[in-house]
Amino acid sequence: MNSKERVAAAMRHELPDRVPVMCQLALGHYFLNCGLPEIEIWHSTEAFGEALITLQRRYHFDGILVNLPGRDPQWSSYIRHVEECNGEKKIHWTNGWTTVCPRDDNPHVYREDGTRYSAPFESIEPEKLFYIEPHAMNGIAYPAYWGFPDEPAREEDLFPPWQFDTIEYILQRTGEDVSIHSEVFSPFTQFLELLDYTRGLMALLDDPGKVKACLEALTRGTIALGRGQAARGVDAVLISSAFAGAGFISPDHYREFVLPYEKKVIEGIRSEIDVPVYTHICGQIGDRLELIQATGTLGIDTLDPPPLGNVELADAKERIGRQLFIKGNLDPVNVMLNGTPQEVLEEAKRCLEVAAPGGGYILSSACSIAPHSPPGNVLKLHEAVKQFGTYD
Amino acid sequence: MQLEEISRSLVRGDPGAVEKLTRQALDEGFPPRVILEEGLIAGMSVVGMKFRNNEMYFPEVLVSARAMKAGMAPLEPILKACGIEPMGRCVLGTVKGDIHDIGKNLVGIMFKGTGFEVIDLGVNVTLDKFIAAIRTHRPDILGMSALLTTTMVQMKVNMEGFRSAGLLDGMKVMVGGAPVTLKFAEEIGAHAYGKDAAEAAGKAAELMKDLKTAF
Numbered sequence: 001m002n003s004k005e006r007v008a009a010a011m012r013h014e015l016p017d018r019v020p021v022m023c024q025l026a027l028g029h030y031f032l033n034c035g036l037p038e039i040e041i042w043h044s045t046e047a048f049g050e051a052l053i054t055l056q057r058r059y060h061f062d063g064i065l066v067n068l069p070g071r072d073p074q075w076s077s078y079i080r081h082v083e084e085c086n087g088e089k090k091i092h093w094t095n096g097w098t099t100v101c102p103r104d105d106n107p108h109v110y111r112e113d114g115t116r117y118s119a120p121f122e123s124i125e126p127e128k129l130f131y132i133e134p135h136a137m138n139g140i141a142y143p144a145y146w147g148f149p150d151e152p153a154r155e156e157d158l159f160p161p162w163q164f165d166t167i168e169y170i171l172q173r174t175g176e177d178v179s180i181h182s183e184v185f186s187p188f189t190q191f192l193e194l195l196d197y198t199r200g201l202m203a204l205l206d207d208p209g210k211v212k213a214c215l216e217a218l219t220r221g222t223i224a225l226g227r228g229q230a231a232r233g234v235d236a237v238l239i240s241s242a243f244a245g246a247g248f249i250s251p252d253h254y255r256e257f258v259l260p261y262e263k264k265v266i267e268g269i270r271s272e273i274d275v276p277v278y279t280h281i282c283g284q285i286g287d288r289l290e291l292i293q294a295t296g297t298l299g300i301d302t303l304d305p306p307p308l309g310n311v312e313l314a315d316a317k318e319r320i321g322r323q324l325f326i327k328g329n330l331d332p333v334n335v336m337l338n339g340t341p342q343e344v345l346e347e348a349k350r351c352l353e354v355a356a357p358g359g360g361y362i363l364s365s366a367c368s369i370a371p372h373s374p375p376g377n378v379l380k381l382h383e384a385v386k387q388f389g390t391y392d
Numbered sequence: 393m394q395l396e397e398i399s400r401s402l403v404r405g406d407p408g409a410v411e412k413l414t415r416q417a418l419d420e421g422f423p424p425r426v427i428l429e430e431g432l433i434a435g436m437s438v439v440g441m442k443f444r445n446n447e448m449y450f451p452e453v454l455v456s457a458r459a460m461k462a463g464m465a466p467l468e469p470i471l472k473a474c475g476i477e478p479m480g481r482c483v484l485g486t487v488k489g490d491i492h493d494i495g496k497n498l499v500g501i502m503f504k505g506t507g508f509e510v511i512d513l514g515v516n517v518t519l520d521k522f523i524a525a526i527r528t529h530r531p532d533i534l535g536m537s538a539l540l541t542t543t544m545v546q547m548k549v550n551m552e553g554f555r556s557a558g559l560l561d562g563m564k565v566m567v568g569g570a571p572v573t574l575k576f577a578e579e580i581g582a583h584a585y586g587k588d589a590a591e592a593a594g595k596a597a598e599l600m601k602d603l604k605t606a607f
Contacts, residue, residue, distance in 0.1 A: 028542055104542045108491060116491070197494045201451040202458070205405065250449040283570075287446070307587075308570065333571045337541055370541040370571075 003062035004235060007179035011236065011276050011299060011325050013360040019352055019389030021363040021381045022063035022179070022327075024280070024301075025055060028104040028371025033058075039082070039089055042068070042107050043075045043137060045162065049169035056178060058375070060382035062362075063179035065238060068135050070165030075137060078148040093148050097138070104371040109139030117141065118196035121203045126213035130158065131221030132190035140193055158224050167232045175233065182229035186241035186279075187218035187261040197243070204253060211257060219261045223268030230273040237269060237277045238301065245309070246284035254291050262295040270296075278325070282367050286310040289320050299325035304366040308333060311366075313354045326355055327362035336377055337370045344377045348384030356389055363389065393417060395431040398463065402435030403442070405455030407462035410435075414463040424470045429507070432463045436505025440590040443502075450498065457501040479507035480532035480600045483525050485517035487536050487550065490543035495569055499535060499586065502593035508533070519546075519553040526559050532603055533596050536582075538569040547572070548580040555581075564599040568592055 001009070001017045009016035030051040031038035040047035048068050056064045083090045091099040096112040111117055119142040128143040138148050146160040170180055185193070191214055192200035203211050226237045243249075244258045266277045278299035279292060285300075286309070292300055303311040303326060313329045320326070330336060335347045348363060355361040363385055369378055393416055401409035410432075417427045439456045442448035448456075482503050486496050493515045500510045511529050513521060526534060534554075538544040547567050554560050564583040567576075577585035584599055586592025 102489060102542070105489065105540060198454060198497060202454045204451045205455050246446060246449065248450050250446075250452075253449065253451065307573065333541055334573070337571075372541065 002177045004177055004179045007063050007362065008235065010359060010362050013325065015359045015391045018391060019356050019361055019363050019385045020062035021385045022061040023365045023378070023381070024065050024067065024368045026368040026371050027106050029369050029373065030055060032104055032371055033375060038101050038103055039091065042101065043071055045070045045165040045169055049166055052170060053173060056174070059378050063181055064170060064174065065181045065183060066167050066170055067183045068166060069133060070162040071137060072147045072160070072162055095148050097148065118199070119194050121195055121199055124214060126210065126217045129214055129217035129221070131218065131225055132185070132194045134185060134190070134193045142194060158221070159228065164228055164232050167229060167234060171233055179235045181236040181238050182234040183238045183240050184222050184226045184229070184265070186239050186244065186258065187215045187222055187265070188258045189241055189243055190218045191215060192243050201248065204257060208256070215257060215261045219264050222265045226265060226269035226277070227272050230269055230275040234275065237275055239265060239277060239279045239297070241279055241281045244281050246287055251288050251291060254288055259291055259295055262297070266296040282309070284310045286315070289316060293320050293324055297324065299327060301327040301364070302366045303329045305329055305331055309366065313351060317355050321355065321360055325360040325362065328364045328366040329355070330365045332365040332367045332370055336365050337373045339377065341376050341380045344380040345384055348381055349388045352384065352388045393420060395422065395427065398427070398431030399435035399438060402432060402456055402459045402463065403438050405452060405459050407459040410459040410463040411465060415466050418466060418470065424467055424474060425476050428467060428471065432460050433505060433507050436460055440502055440505060440593060444588070444590045453498065453501060457505070460505060478509040479597065481509045481511070481529060482533040482535055482596065483511045483513060483529055483531040484535040485513035485522060485537070486515040487538050487543050487546040488516055488518045489546060490538050490540055491515045492539035495539060495589070496537035498589040499537065499568065499592050502589040503596060506593045506597055508596065519550050522550055523553065523557055523559065526554070526563065531563060533564050533566060533599060535566045535568070535592070538572060541571045544569060544571050544576065547582070551580045551582065562603065564603065566592060566596060
């Protein structure tokens, strides 16, 4: 059984030879551990593709999450110069904007006036929304446009021509053996990223009707993106829904502003191509596992344990584990980042003992592997599934 | 009128009503300190309790904070003119390299709701900027926030910077943020750690008692 088959079996609740292992890695972890310049990993389709493959092979992961869009092949021609200061690189673009690139964290784009853009709620016209890409090379934009030359997105082309390049790059090199997952952002996540979190959350109470019109428009774009990814041949599509836990909103607001739109996204993608769609949702979600299930998702990723979240794995397995596959629950900070390799092994063993029986479990850190997590700790996950995760 | 009406409107997140009722209370001769404590702070105290009990969430807290701000508009100049001091002064900021502000903003809301004066330095605050703000504002409490594992280590650097600059006498340092733990707070020598914004405000009030006892 190869990695692709192993992950597919786990997602279908069939018993593979062993529990698969795959983690989402913080971009900073790639920057620190791949031997490639962080500017290139962030901005170049090929460099990011190489980084994904390098760490998948090094850590013996069964899958890869492609969590950046393809990039404009001309990206480097828009650079005026790069300045280095206190270990950070600062790109000065030809349009006057800058991108600050820390060596261990996501880059941030600043406009000419030195501010990061977010849209005032009053200025948003829902019908102009389609898809907000939080990881766009030029930062958050409204209405959407494609790159630094400020070329407006053309209506007949929903996404730029390079949008799916990273997926295609990865599939060409690993697609037969490794499970390749793509990522779309939940309409709710896009909405909060567009407005900034404070404004976005207040808008839920100030003008719920307009918020819903925005979410409806963003749902259409999300479906189009997910369909495009599925059409390229990914093995699963992940909905990134990081702001839908109790750290942000109530179960009632989840029911009103998240559930119906993620349900439409899942139905919309799967109505065209029968690809598994599952959900990444962080933090305090113990009170809403059944609501997440009601979106029609096939699995839930992260399941942060206390103290970062409030999900007890045994409880989650009991409540949703027979219908949905579960991925995660290994504490990314107190175990994966700050623990010893032995502690990682013991915690992974605990997760496997609780969640592996009956299938439907993928061993993973809850949330991303932090940038400075020791590679020796990450390697222990593969050792754990070989030692404690077999179904023979 | 009853000052509970102000509290109830604040919990409901109605800025227009809170401002109108606060002005009415002033017109009716209620002492400004009483309006502050029994109207606005009492309302925010309910908000904090409901937030901790998962009866209110982030959006509801934000609109309550907006309502409190509306009530403070007519009240604040009078409080200042009367020489009524806040419970304490707090400088807040998200540490260098970190641009996340929502948790820090919530802490600021809860601190204000407890009666603190809050000076918010924003995000990506360098050690030099913290030090300059401490020298300018002489806060009782300095709060540092970090959402990322990569930036929480900056809290340790800052603590060492404050110590070297001799700024820890008479000032308490609090830390918080998703990856921050009590153990980490103790390791870097912070005086308190708040698991969430409501807990942080409660601990800040306790720290103020320590500071007042020390002097």
